[in-house]
Amino acid sequence: MADAFDTTPPRQVADTEGSGAANAEVTPTIGPRDEPAAPEAGAEAAAEAPADYSGxxxxxxxxxxxxxxxxxxxxxxxxxxxxxxxxxxxxxxxxxxxxxxxxxxxxxxxxxTKQTTEWRATSEKEFSPEALGNARTALAKVFDRQTIAYLEGLGFTNHPGLIRGMVKVASTIKDDSFVGGNAGRGTGTMDPKALYPNSQHN
Structure with missing residues (x-):
């Protein structure tokens, strides 16, 4: 009996040296799968919403x-x-x-503070202790306590100009004849006896 021919096509022998999924060359695909996913409508709206600063x-x-x-x-x-x-x-x-x-x-x-300290030093050099005392007395007769407290709080009672003016007031008007706040009342004139108490013409 004659030998039969095998008509089945020969199987392709796999390359055992370089074949396999690990060594297969991957060809990048281009298509819809590579397009970035579109953001969801809710997320986009949240990103565009203005920040709330009311808190x-x-x-x-x-x-x-x-x-x-x-x-x-x-x-x-x-x-x-x-x-x-x-x-x-x-x-x-x-x-x-x-x-x-x-x-x-x-x-x-x-x-x-530096300025008022300098005022005080200047006044103490310019005026004697007696003159400073007279200035304080005149100040108390010319101004009320609230005004004096305000001037002292600001340091203006150390100002040489203010002390100089009060010294003049004290030297012109004697304590026993000066009444604060009454000057200029009545006839609008001051009694000469108050200005010159030691005059022989009184």
């Missing part, structure tokens, strides 16, 4: 309807600054302004 806290003494605060919130919105960051910026700015104000006040107070 920002302002320190005592500041008002939400202040034009400066309104301009600040507009700036926060245009720069897309988060409310938490905006609060930090507000706190920092307010504290910085307070520090500047304290420094300015301290400098002004120090300068004024």
């Amino acid at each position: 920002l806290r302002l320190p005592e003494g500041y008002r939400a309807d202040d034009p400066v605060f309104g301009e600040a919130t507009k700036l926060f919105g245009s720069e897309k600054i988060a409310p938490e960051t905006a609060q930090k910026l507000i706190d920092f700015t307010v504290e910085r302004d307070r520090e500047i104000a304290r420094a300015v006040n301290d400098h002004a107070a120090s300068s004024w």
Whole structure:
């Protein structure tokens, strides 16, 4: 019996040396799968929604309807600054302004104290203790206590000009004839005896 021919096509022998999924060359595909996914409508709307700055806290003494605060919130919105960051910026700015104000006040107070101290030193050199005492007496007769307290609080009672004027008042009008606040009343003239109590023409 004759041998039969095998008509089945020969099987392709796999390459055992370089074949396999690990060594296969991957060809990048281009198509719909490579396009980025479109953002969801809700997420896009949330990203475009303006930030809410209504919860920002302002320190005592500041008002939400202040034009400066309104301009600040507009700036926060245009720069897309988060409310938490905006609060930090507000706190920092307010504290910085307070520090500047304290420094300015301290400098002004120090300068004024120096000025009044210089006034006092000048007055003590220019006037004798007796003259200063007379000036204080005249001051008490010309001004009420509230005004004197105000002048003392500002340091003006050390001013040489004020002391000089009070010394003149004290030397012109004697204590026993001067009544504060009554000058110019009545006839509008002052009794010559009050001005010259030792005159022989009285």
